[in-house]
Amino acid sequence: MNGHRLHHRLATSLVIVGGLLLLIGCGGLAGGSNGAGTVGVRNGSLDFGTVAIGDSKILPDTLSNNTSSAVTISSIQGLGPAFQVTGVTLPIVLAAGQNAPFSVQFQPTDPGNPTTTIAFNGTNAQPYVSLSASGTAVTRGKLSPSPSPVAFGNTKVGANQTSTVTLSNSGGTDLTITQATMSGAGFSMSNLALPLTVHAGKAASATITFAPTGSGNFSGSTSFAVTANQQNSKVVLNFSGAGVASGTLTPNPSSLTFGSIPVGSNSSQSETLTNTGGASVTISQATASGAGFSVSGLTLPVTLASNQSVTFNAIFAPAGAGAASGALNIVSDASNSPLSIPFSGTGLAPGSLSANPTSLAFGSVQLGNSAHLSETLTNTGGSTVTISQANLTGAVFSVSGLTLPLTLTANQSVTFTATFTPASAGAVSGSLSVVSNASNSPLNIALSGTGTAAGQLAVSPTGLSFGNVAVGSSSSLNGSLNASGASVTVSSASVNNGEFVLSGISLPVTLAAGQSTPFTVTFTPQASGATSASLSFSSNAANSPAVQSMTGTGTPPPQHTVDLTWNSSNNAVGYNVYRSSVSGGPYSIVNSSLDGATAYTDNTVASGQTYYYVATAVDGSSNESGYSTETQAVIPNP
Numbered sequence: 001m002n003g004h005r006l007h008h009r010l011a012t013s014l015v016i017v018g019g020l021l022l023l024i025g026c027g028g029l030a031g032g033s034n035g036a037g038t039v040g041v042r043n044g045s046l047d048f049g050t051v052a053i054g055d056s057k058i059l060p061d062t063l064s065n066n067t068s069s070a071v072t073i074s075s076i077q078g079l080g081p082a083f084q085v086t087g088v089t090l091p092i093v094l095a096a097g098q099n100a101p102f103s104v105q106f107q108p109t110d111p112g113n114p115t116t117t118i119a120f121n122g123t124n125a126q127p128y129v130s131l132s133a134s135g136t137a138v139t140r141g142k143l144s145p146s147p148s149p150v151a152f153g154n155t156k157v158g159a160n161q162t163s164t165v166t167l168s169n170s171g172g173t174d175l176t177i178t179q180a181t182m183s184g185a186g187f188s189m190s191n192l193a194l195p196l197t198v199h200a201g202k203a204a205s206a207t208i209t210f211a212p213t214g215s216g217n218f219s220g221s222t223s224f225a226v227t228a229n230q231q232n233s234k235v236v237l238n239f240s241g242a243g244v245a246s247g248t249l250t251p252n253p254s255s256l257t258f259g260s261i262p263v264g265s266n267s268s269q270s271e272t273l274t275n276t277g278g279a280s281v282t283i284s285q286a287t288a289s290g291a292g293f294s295v296s297g298l299t300l301p302v303t304l305a306s307n308q309s310v311t312f313n314a315i316f317a318p319a320g321a322g323a324a325s326g327a328l329n330i331v332s333d334a335s336n337s338p339l340s341i342p343f344s345g346t347g348l349a350p351g352s353l354s355a356n357p358t359s360l361a362f363g364s365v366q367l368g369n370s371a372h373l374s375e376t377l378t379n380t381g382g383s384t385v386t387i388s389q390a391n392l393t394g395a396v397f398s399v400s401g402l403t404l405p406l407t408l409t410a411n412q413s414v415t416f417t418a419t420f421t422p423a424s425a426g427a428v429s430g431s432l433s434v435v436s437n438a439s440n441s442p443l444n445i446a447l448s449g450t451g452t453a454a455g456q457l458a459v460s461p462t463g464l465s466f467g468n469v470a471v472g473s474s475s476s477l478n479g480s481l482n483a484s485g486a487s488v489t490v491s492s493a494s495v496n497n498g499e500f501v502l503s504g505i506s507l508p509v510t511l512a513a514g515q516s517t518p519f520t521v522t523f524t525p526q527a528s529g530a531t532s533a534s535l536s537f538s539s540n541a542a543n544s545p546a547v548q549s550m551t552g553t554g555t556p557p558p559q560h561t562v563d564l565t566w567n568s569s570n571n572a573v574g575y576n577v578y579r580s581s582v583s584g585g586p587y588s589i590v591n592s593s594l595d596g597a598t599a600y601t602d603n604t605v606a607s608g609q610t611y612y613y614v615a616t617a618v619d620g621s622s623n624e625s626g627y628s629t630e631t632q633a634v635i636p637n638p
Helices: none
Strands: 013-017 020-024 039-041 045-052 057-065 071-073 075-077 083-086 092-094 099-106 115-121 127-138 143-146 150-156 161-169 175-183 187-190 196-198 203-210 216-228 231-244 249-252 256-262 267-275 281-289 293-296 302-304 309-316 322-332 339-348 353-356 359-366 371-379 385-393 397-400 406-408 413-420 426-436 443-452 456-460 463-470 475-484 488-495 500-503 509-511 516-523 529-539 546-555 562-565 572-580 599-602 610-619 631-634
Touching: 039 127, 045 057, 045 099, 057 092, 057 127, 083 115, 092 099, 099 127, 143 216, 143 231, 150 161, 150 203, 161 196, 175 187, 187 216, 196 203, 203 231, 249 322, 249 339, 256 267, 256 309, 267 302, 267 339, 281 293, 293 322, 302 309, 309 339, 353 426, 353 443, 359 371, 359 413, 371 406, 371 443, 385 397, 397 426, 406 413, 413 443, 456 488, 456 529, 456 546, 463 475, 463 516, 475 509, 475 546, 488 500, 500 529, 509 516, 516 546, 562 610, 572 599
Parallel strands: 045 127, 150 231, 256 339, 359 443, 463 546
Antiparallel strands: 013 020, 039 057, 057 099, 071 092, 075 115, 083 099, 115 127, 143 161, 161 203, 175 196, 175 216, 187 203, 216 231, 249 267, 267 309, 281 302, 281 322, 293 309, 322 339, 353 371, 371 413, 385 406, 385 426, 397 413, 426 443, 456 475, 475 516, 488 509, 488 529, 500 516, 529 546, 562 599, 572 610, 610 631
């Protein structure tokens, strides 16, 4: 379809009586007023900004009688706890041309962003004029230390602990810390330069240090003098701590025996150190001695409070057969430093690997296909064997299910899969070489197989011609895949042009010799003009990939327009046309200049969309009527 024309008539008449514009007519155009005088206010919008709760702010304003007769204001609406009008007494009688000053007071009681509309009404609630008032209410600045109180716990005599205290302003106005008074033996404060202003929502910090002068409990405090909005207050931050004597480290177990461990493997045992003294202990060094011994999971330095423990692992990995001994030496500030924990263990000789079966024969496998056989490796020796490598010769052989390195204990086995994927016809051989710490490494497993010829895959027809298809529309054609000679497995398909889409076939699919399967190609042009593409089917056939060519031409979609007409309005010198994509608006004007005729053609519509139109009439004084009755236009697709 090359055109889409909709005709809608808007019947409206326009009359100007005594300076009042009246729009009358069956088209639904509304009226408006340009009166000669009104009651007004000098400031129609009052913004009080930010005011703290408990404070107030007053802004002045003025009422003006701009009419030619006296006006009486009997009531004021929109007042409440936050907003009040002052400076006037009701009723207010304003002679013609008279002004009356007044003020609005903002005195918030709750935090937030209150707003109101203050209306000055006459007798019988006749509305004369209104103004909007708004402000932001915040709490007065408040100092909130964190943590509070500061608890240092146990601190060894002769040492010290520090704590960073965050001094947050949780109120809505700035505050100033003018003084900080410390009390309590052993406590001190640093990194706080006074006086200090902390803005609303911001924070400062200070460092509190506890250095006990002896054993026992200590307490203290800091008293902060704070000024916020010209009001003074005090905030007290309390401290506590205890001085304790040196601690003692106790190991559990007191020694570690690893037993017999095969060479090439390792054994891990858990070790726990506990502070059984009254003060904290800091471990600074942990050194393992003796060949094959080490520790893990112990990050130094580490501090243990009284009765606190740390657990880590001791490891024995023998470098050779025979007995071995060593120790873990712990250096700390405990009373029994250094602490020594003895280690002992025995290294065992490597084991031996056996293969079952000792060789793998895959037989005849069609080109493009694969054959799979299982293989099992068993540790027939007396100690653990670690397999580090599995090396293949022969590119057509592969293994899966064997993750290396792999450790087999005595009599333990691992089973994995060997795969033969011939690349050409004829017999082929290879081997799998297993490298380990076994006594018979490397272990070789012979591999053999024969590749047979692959089948053929044909696509029919070899080309698809879609002809002319409108942009935004689609056209579909069918094709088929045919196997010959031997079975063929089609693994995937690809199209090199996004305007062509393959469907109707699920891949992968296996076709026996002489079997076929259908498919569908859909052409959806995105732009005008001729285009082409190739559809490629990948398979294990000898002639893979099988390719089908495709051509098609995109033709331009039809151009749609919407024609609008309406009845003329009296005294109108022109008309405006408005459009929206939503019923009821909001509307946007579509004519670039005032339309002097009673018709308009909209050439900017899009296929598949729905539009809603209204019109207005404009007289010689540029007075514009209200919207006409809405009309709808549904645009076809494409």
